[in-house]
Amino acid sequence: xxxxxxxxxxxxxxxxxxxxxxxxxxxxxxxxxxxxxxxxxxxxxxxxxxxxxxxxxxxxxxxxxxxxxxxxxxxxxxxxxxxxxxxxxxxxxxxxxxxxxxxxxxxxxxxxxxxxxxxxxxxxxxxxxxxxxxxxxxxxxxxxxxxxxxxxxxxxxxxxxxxxxxxxxxxxxxxxxxxxxxxxxxxxxxxxxxxxxxxxxxxxxxxxxxxxxxxxxxxxxxxxxxxxxxxxxxxxxxxxxxxxxxxxxxxxxxxxxxxxxxxxxxxxxxxx
Numbered sequence: 585x586x587x588x589x590x591x592x593x594x595x596x597x598x599x600x601x602x603x604x605x606x607x608x609x610x611x612x613x614x615x616x617x618x619x620x621x622x623x624x625x626x627x628x629x630x631x632x633x634x635x636x637x638x639x640x641x642x643x644x645x646x647x648x649x650x651x652x653x654x655x656x657x658x659x660x661x662x663x664x665x666x667x668x669x670x671x672x673x674x675x676x677x678x679x680x681x682x683x684x685x686x687x688x689x690x691x692x693x694x695x696x697x698x699x700x701x702x703x704x705x706x707x708x709x710x711x712x713x714x715x716x717x718x719x720x721x722x723x724x725x726x727x728x729x730x731x732x733x734x735x736x737x738x739x740x741x742x743x744x745x746x747x748x749x750x751x752x753x754x755x756x757x758x759x760x761x762x763x764x765x766x767x768x769x770x771x772x773x774x775x776x777x778x779x780x781x782x783x784x785x786x787x788x789x790x791x792x793x794x795x796x797x798x799x800x801x802x803x804x805x806x807x808x809x810x811x812x813x814x815x816x817x818x819x820x821x822x823x824x825x826x827x828x829x830x831x832x833x834x835x836x837x838x839x840x841x842x843x844x845x846x847x848x849x850x851x852x853x854x855x856x
Contacts, residue, residue: 638723638757658732675742707823723757728802766812768794
């Protein structure tokens, strides 16, 4: 009769060729993100003739917030401005963190966590596309253009927009929803998902700080950020990278190959 025994197969670590992320892939992805940013900036030109409706929408939104019982952003800003140096720090954060940090995180995901990068890219692109629709159909003057608020950027010479509504390179009526808040929430979730450190949960401070900064600098209303969060959350659930069982990198695959499983050995089969 045939007898089948199990033997542990000893094998050397298999050399796995790890292909470096080619320069062309990086160029392709950077080009894609640049095109996305260019499409988003089209909103500036598409809403250029909607100054009147932008200020009218701002008045309506202020009344809606009062009806909902939300605290006045103007009152919050006045309290914040009493703290020495806070406005300067908030202006610097608003001007220097939003785009650079998002770009760095996407680049890091592209190189170190390619499985998560694909999901992150499309989640971010989807939110930006929805925001563009909102900016086109609901142009909104930010609080800094309304009476009762202080434009801290102009006041302290740190404005990224300029003194008038048509200066600068950005769409100044693109306040609803707030991509500052939406992107910051997504960046935090991307990093929490892609890392395993017990300190990764501190990234949730990024959207909290961003939301605080956009209110203190009078660049956004409460509802701008809340609606951005309401749009971002379902997109983060839809584009959840953990639902896709893909090794994070080739190194993980190599580690699996280095395991020593027990397999059936045909050489052990004997006939009596």
